[in-house]
Amino acid sequence: MKLRDNPLVDRSVDPPVGVARLFLAGREATHDAHLAAYGPLPTGGAGQELIAQLELSGLTGRGGAGFPAGRKARAIGGTSSLWAGSPIVIANGAEGEPRSVKDHTLLHNSPHLVIDGLLATAAAVGASRTHIYVPRDLIAGLRKAISERRDARRIVLSEAPDSFISGEASAVVNSIENGVALPTDRTARLTTTGLKGRPTLVHNVETLAHVGLIARFGANWFRSVGSERDPGTRLITLSGHSDRERVVEVPGDIPIVDILRSAGVSTDAVSAALVGGYHGAWIAATHLESRMSTAGLAPHGAQPGAGIIYVLGPRQCGLRATAEIVGYLSRESAGQCGPCRFGLPEMASLLYRLAATGFDKSLRRDLEATTRSVVGRGSCHHPDGTARLVLNALDTFSADVHAHLSGRCLHEARR
Amino acid sequence: MPTGSERMRLHIDWTRCDGRGLCTELLPDMLARDKWGYPVATKIAPESRSDLVVPVSRIDAARDAVDLCPLLALKLIPIERQS
Numbered sequence: 001m002k003l004r005d006n007p008l009v010d011r012s013v014d015p016p017v018g019v020a021r022l023f024l025a026g027r028e029a030t031h032d033a034h035l036a037a038y039g040p041l042p043t044g045g046a047g048q049e050l051i052a053q054l055e056l057s058g059l060t061g062r063g064g065a066g067f068p069a070g071r072k073a074r075a076i077g078g079t080s081s082l083w084a085g086s087p088i089v090i091a092n093g094a095e096g097e098p099r100s101v102k103d104h105t106l107l108h109n110s111p112h113l114v115i116d117g118l119l120a121t122a123a124a125v126g127a128s129r130t131h132i133y134v135p136r137d138l139i140a141g142l143r144k145a146i147s148e149r150r151d152a153r154r155i156v157l158s159e160a161p162d163s164f165i166s167g168e169a170s171a172v173v174n175s176i177e178n179g180v181a182l183p184t185d186r187t188a189r190l191t192t193t194g195l196k197g198r199p200t201l202v203h204n205v206e207t208l209a210h211v212g213l214i215a216r217f218g219a220n221w222f223r224s225v226g227s228e229r230d231p232g233t234r235l236i237t238l239s240g241h242s243d244r245e246r247v248v249e250v251p252g253d254i255p256i257v258d259i260l261r262s263a264g265v266s267t268d269a270v271s272a273a274l275v276g277g278y279h280g281a282w283i284a285a286t287h288l289e290s291r292m293s294t295a296g297l298a299p300h301g302a303q304p305g306a307g308i309i310y311v312l313g314p315r316q317c318g319l320r321a322t323a324e325i326v327g328y329l330s331r332e333s334a335g336q337c338g339p340c341r342f343g344l345p346e347m348a349s350l351l352y353r354l355a356a357t358g359f360d361k362s363l364r365r366d367l368e369a370t371t372r373s374v375v376g377r378g379s380c381h382h383p384d385g386t387a388r389l390v391l392n393a394l395d396t397f398s399a400d401v402h403a404h405l406s407g408r409c410l411h412e413a414r415r
Numbered sequence: 416m417p418t419g420s421e422r423m424r425l426h427i428d429w430t431r432c433d434g435r436g437l438c439t440e441l442l443p444d445m446l447a448r449d450k451w452g453y454p455v456a457t458k459i460a461p462e463s464r465s466d467l468v469v470p471v472s473r474i475d476a477a478r479d480a481v482d483l484c485p486l487l488a489l490k491l492i493p494i495e496r497q498s
Contacts, residue, residue: 185428187492337429338453373449376464379429384462 013039015217019225019251021233022209027109028141031148034112041116041151041215050124054211056219058231063092063167063204064277064306066294069211075191076125076199085198086128090176091118093134093205094160094167097277098328099308102235103205105247107138110209111145115152117208120215125201133158133172134205164278164332168380169202171334182334183380204306206235226252230293234304240274240311241265253293256283259309271314271411272396276305278325279385281392282318301392317411319400322393323351329386340383343374347390357404364401368394422494425467425477427454431488438480438489442473468494 013036016024025037055070076087091114095103107114114132122130132142136159146152158176160166166181173195175181194200203211210232214222223231230252236259239245246263256275257267273283275292281302283290290296292304312321330344350367353360371390374383394401403410425445434452445467446454456464469477469491481489 183430185430187426187490338432338434338451339429339449339455342451372461373455375461377427377429377453377455378465 013037015221016213019233019249021213021225022106022110022113022206022235022249025110025112029110029112031112031145034110038113038116038213038216041120041212048124050120050211050215053214053219057210057214057222058219059207059210059214059222060230060294061204062206062210062234062307064097064279064303066303066305069203069207072191072201072203073121073125075189076127076201085196087125087199087201088129088131088195089118089122089125089127089201089203090172090195091115091130091132091205091208092167092169092172092202093132093138094172094181095135095306096162096164096167096332097306097308098164099239099245099274099277099310100237100306101245102237102247102307104135104138106206106209106235107134108141111142112149113209113212114205115145115149115155116212116215117203117210118155119151121201121203121208121211125199127201129156129195129198130154131156131158131176131195132205133160133176135160135162164329165334165380165382168382170380172202173200182336183382185379206307227291227293229253229295230291234292234307236292236307236309238263238265238309238311240313241269250292253291253296255289255291255296256309257288259292260288260311265311269313270311271316272312272318274310274312274321274325275300275302275308277308278329279381279389280305280308281389282312282322282396284396301388301395315411317355317400317409318393318397319351319404320355320412322389322397323348323355326351326386326390329382329389333382334380337378337383339374339377343370343383344386346370347374347386351390351393354401354404357407357409359405359407361405363405364394422471423469423474423477423491424494425469425480426490426492427465427467428488428490429453429465431486433486433488435485437483437485441476441480441483445469445473466492 025034051073059069060066093103093107118130161181168183170184171181174184190200226232232252233249236248237245271285275283283300327348330348333340333344335341347370354363371387375387439446439448439454447457449455456467481491
């Protein structure tokens with residue numbers, strides 16, 4: 001049956017060598033191109049053995065939180081009981097981060113790798129239902145991809161609204177179940193009770209693409225690139241250096257400066273880099289040797305997050321850039337939780353005043369107090385992530401804060 | 416049913432909370448009000464401010480807060496042992 005499904009199945013395909021892994025089937029890869037590049041997915045994925053392979057692989061989530069994929073899958077296995085119902089697996093391609101286009105690029109060009117990872121994961125955890133949750137403009141391409149293969153026919157496609165918060169895991173479940181892409185209050189993990197009360201795995205689409213490869217080539221192959229503490233490859237969206245974002249696949253634990261150089265970005269042109277996304281942290285130009293991994297970024301209070309690197313030029317003020325981001329984040333608050341609804345606009349307003357320069361010495365203290373007050377007081381981590389960015393900016397740009405409070409800006413020439 | 420000796424956490428559902436403040440009057444040693452009127456846990460790590468561990472001596476007051484919250488924004492949840 002497999003042979004009939006996949007005309008190229010008898011062609012043996014060697015595992016990818018080197019860092020180029022996720023885009024080997026070319027642009028907008030058809031199922032045939034996908035099979036030619038990677039070979040067939042083992043029947044039924046790799047079954048439960050896949051979970052062990054994922055644990056050995058060290059693969060972490062590529063959507064932002066960086067949670068180990070194997071442990072997440074294992075949590076599903078641990079909770080499944082007769083009354084809980086069979087698990088559900090959701091491929092999350094919402095990508096609400098404005099500076100991220102890597103999931104879009106992946107779904108556009110390598111949809112079958114994501115589908116493979118979804119099907120293999122579903123087989124491994126005994127899931128009966130699978131969903132792919134993506135923005136509207138990707139629906140048609142995925143529908144076509146699904147139609148190209150028999151094993152994908154039961155995948156349900158759902159549209160993700162265009163908002164920052166639509167990809168938050170509980171918002172994903174809420175959107176698919178109720179058509180409302182807002183986070184929900186949770187007292188139990190989604191892996192215990194999620195969509196329709198069933199144990200639910202929500203995986204970022206890049207994470208699933210890596211799963212699709214690990215199901216074929218195994219954990220050791222995955223670990224052959226990257227480092228011991230950050231194995232495999234990850235997709236990066238680089239922006240700020242030009243008008244167009246650029247997506248690159250890099251080995252885990254690579255120094256940020258190497259990513260910049262490989263994209264032709266001179267470090268002289270960078271005064272700071274926002275790493276991880278709008279809930280991330282600024283890395284000063286003096287720390288661009290830091291490695292793009294959880295351990296490498298920890299000293300700077302940053303995480304790889306969704307693989308975002310947004311560079312700031314020497315003539316751009318980090319405080320102004322942060323104010324604009326926090327203004328955006330405050331507008332993207334779902335408005336469901338008081339501290340976020342009222343706190344974020346106030347943080348943005350204080351930051352704008354700080355960015356504008358002035359002599360109000362209480363600004364910094366007020367901003368810090370309001371920022372610290374919202375932490376841990378929401379149904380999702382939107383206030384926490386926003387607070388982290390603000391506190392980090394005050395730290396990384398402390399010289400700028402000092403200058404602004406003395407009435408001048410170190411970057412923006414007065415005209 | 417939770418027994419008297421069971422360790423409990425008081426969970427705040429921020430999507431329901433409207434800052435009416437009854438809980439802060441019933442549990443003044445655990446909850447204050449922020450400038451917008453919303454409850455804010457005192458003496459606790461910021462990350463844990465949506466799930467407050469309730470001292471055994473305050474379980475009854477916490478139960479009252481759960482019952483009297485007009486927005487039904489509070490829950491008492493048994494603390495499960497770490498697995």
